[in-house]
Amino acid sequence: MAEQGRKHELAALLLRWYDLNARVLPWRVNGQDPYKVWLSEIMLQQTSVAAVKDYYIKFISRWPNVQALAEASLDQVLGAWAGLGYYARARNLHACACAVWAQGGAFPRHVSGLLELPGVGQYTAAAIAAIANDIPVAAVDGNVERVVSRYFGLTEPLPLSKPRIRELAQSLVPQLRAGDFAQAMMDLGATVCTPKSPACGTCPWAEDCVAKAKGLQSVLPIKGSKKSIPTRYGHVYWITNGNGHALVRQRPMKGLLAGMTEFPSSEWNEMKAGFSAPFVADWTQVSGVVEHTFTHFHLELTVWSTHQPSPVLDGHFVKFEDLREEALPSLMRKVATHALKD
DNA sequence: GATACGTGGCG
DNA sequence: TCGCCAAGTAT
Numbered sequence: 001m002a003e004q005g006r007k008h009e010l011a012a013l014l015l016r017w018y019d020l021n022a023r024v025l026p027w028r029v030n031g032q033d034p035y036k037v038w039l040s041e042i043m044l045q046q047t048s049v050a051a052v053k054d055y056y057i058k059f060i061s062r063w064p065n066v067q068a069l070a071e072a073s074l075d076q077v078l079g080a081w082a083g084l085g086y087y088a089r090a091r092n093l094h095a096c097a098c099a100v101w102a103q104g105g106a107f108p109r110h111v112s113g114l115l116e117l118p119g120v121g122q123y124t125a126a127a128i129a130a131i132a133n134d135i136p137v138a139a140v141d142g143n144v145e146r147v148v149s150r151y152f153g154l155t156e157p158l159p160l161s162k163p164r165i166r167e168l169a170q171s172l173v174p175q176l177r178a179g180d181f182a183q184a185m186m187d188l189g190a191t192v193c194t195p196k197s198p199a200c201g202t203c204p205w206a207e208d209c210v211a212k213a214k215g216l217q218s219v220l221p222i223k224g225s226k227k228s229i230p231t232r233y234g235h236v237y238w239i240t241n242g243n244g245h246a247l248v249r250q251r252p253m254k255g256l257l258a259g260m261t262e263f264p265s266s267e268w269n270e271m272k273a274g275f276s277a278p279f280v281a282d283w284t285q286v287s288g289v290v291e292h293t294f295t296h297f298h299l300e301l302t303v304w305s306t307h308q309p310s311p312v313l314d315g316h317f318v319k320f321e322d323l324r325e326e327a328l329p330s331l332m333r334k335v336a337t338h339a340l341k342d
Numbered sequence: 343g344a345t346a347c348g349t350g351g352c353g
Numbered sequence: 354t355c356g357c358c359a360a361g362t363a364t
Contacts, residue, residue, distance in 0.1 A: 044360040051350060051359080085348030088362075121362045141360045159343085186360055195358070196353075226356075256347070295347055330349060 010205060011174040011181060017204040018184035023191065025049065026056050032179060034107040034132040035066045038096075041124045041131075042089050049190070055084050069094070070101035078259055078327040087260055087329070091253075092119025109133050127182060136178040138169035143189025148172075149221035150193060153210025157222040193217075231298040233272045236265035237313070238286065238305040238339040245317035246336070247308070248326060256294070261326040263335050264313045268299060278313060281306040286342045292331040299331065303339050 022028070027040035039059060043052045059080060063069040069077070074094050081090035095118045100107055107128065108114045114125035127139035138144070145158065148165045156164070174181055192199045198217050200206045211217040239247035248261050264278065277283055286303035293299070311317060318326060323336055 041360065046347090046359055046361055047349075048351070048359045083349075085350090086361085088347065092362085119362070123361060127360070139360080142358085143360065183360095190360085258347095293349085295349090296345080 007172050011172055013204040014184045015177055015180060018180055018187060023187055026053055032132045034128060037128050037132040038107060041127050042093050042119055045089060046086060047084065066097050066100050066105055069097040079325060082327045083330055087258060089119055091259060110135065111137055130182040131179040134179045136173045136175050138173050139182040140166050140169050141186060143186045144169050146221055147185060147189045147193045150211035150217055151205055151209050153214060155222065157224060229297050230270050231300060232268040232270050233300050234266045234268040235275050236263050236301045236303050236335050237278060238263060238303050239308050241309055241317050242307045244320050246320060247311060247315040248318050249315035257329045260329045262332050264315060275304060281308060286339055290334045290338050292334060301335065303335060305339060
């Protein structure tokens with residue numbers, strides 16, 4: 001039917017564009033090892049290509065296959081992941097490597113099997129199946145949502161439009177080169193059909209794009225307005241032993257920054273609270289504050305410094321120079337930098 | 343469906 | 354400066 005022919009032509013146009021314009025990325029060089037596809041896809045969840053590149057190279061160099069990663073400790077993986085954010089990914093990454101290795105070391109080939117793995121949801125399962133195994137499934141991420149919304153001129157807001165987007169995206173997937181098609185859709189969204197001021201002049205689909213015809217290319221997809229986020233306040237304790245060591249401890253295994261290393265702190269509340277010492281000592285306030293923004297709240301931390309010869313608060317001392325190897329999230333690196341600058 | 347969950351970069 | 358956002362998942 002004519003409709004099928006048009007979709008077939010769209011896929012061909014996009015693949016032709018991809019052959020000329022594919023981005024050169026570390027996880028695209030030589031082949032499509034499922035381990036590398038999986039690792040890159042987990043890292044890329046809600047994270048920019050620029051932020052991922054160095055982490056990906058570091059991980060592949062240190063753990064070149066699923067066995068190596070499975071045999072690493074969770075602490076090592078969290079330490080290597082530190083700074084990349086969404087740390088549940090790192091915990092699930094390690095759990096997933098262990099599961100795959102326990103099952104013989106091969107990743108499932110199909111979406112259904114991949115979906116059983118920790119940290120692998122609908123998008124990631126489809127992406128791995130398509131890219132690693134050329135299975136003709138649509139991997140619908142934010143890029144694809146944008147491209148499809150615009151090409152078909154979908155004016156229903158996200159996330160209501162997701163089911164329709166999935167249908168349409170799947171209808172475009174070619175039987176051949178499904179992996180290239182998945183990556184081509186994402187490259188198109190990332191480099192041409194961008195969120196703001198898309199480069200329709202270079203788009204292989206511009207001729208039939210409904211959004212472009214209606215002048216809606218910078219408007220679609222429609223998304224709900226963002227809620228404002230609150231600010232929380234707290235005090236963080238920079239405890240040194242007078243010998244170039246600072247006291248750290250591990251955060252609980254659940255919740256924000258789970259399992260990561262931290263400098264002890266008070267509770268973080270929306271109501272500013274005065275400083276109350278966690279133990280009797282000679283405390284000095286470090287001038288200025290540490291500010292950090294999480295997904296759902298801003299944080300403002302006041303840093304208090306003291307000397308203490310032996311470990312307290314369930315923590316242990318780490319040499320200043322060795323803090324870099326700790327699984328310190330970005331917030332806590334800011335705290336260390338702030339405290340050491342004074 | 344709504345919410346928790348990080349971070350750095352960009353217009 | 355600051356809102357927006359980048360290859361989502363788990364609950």
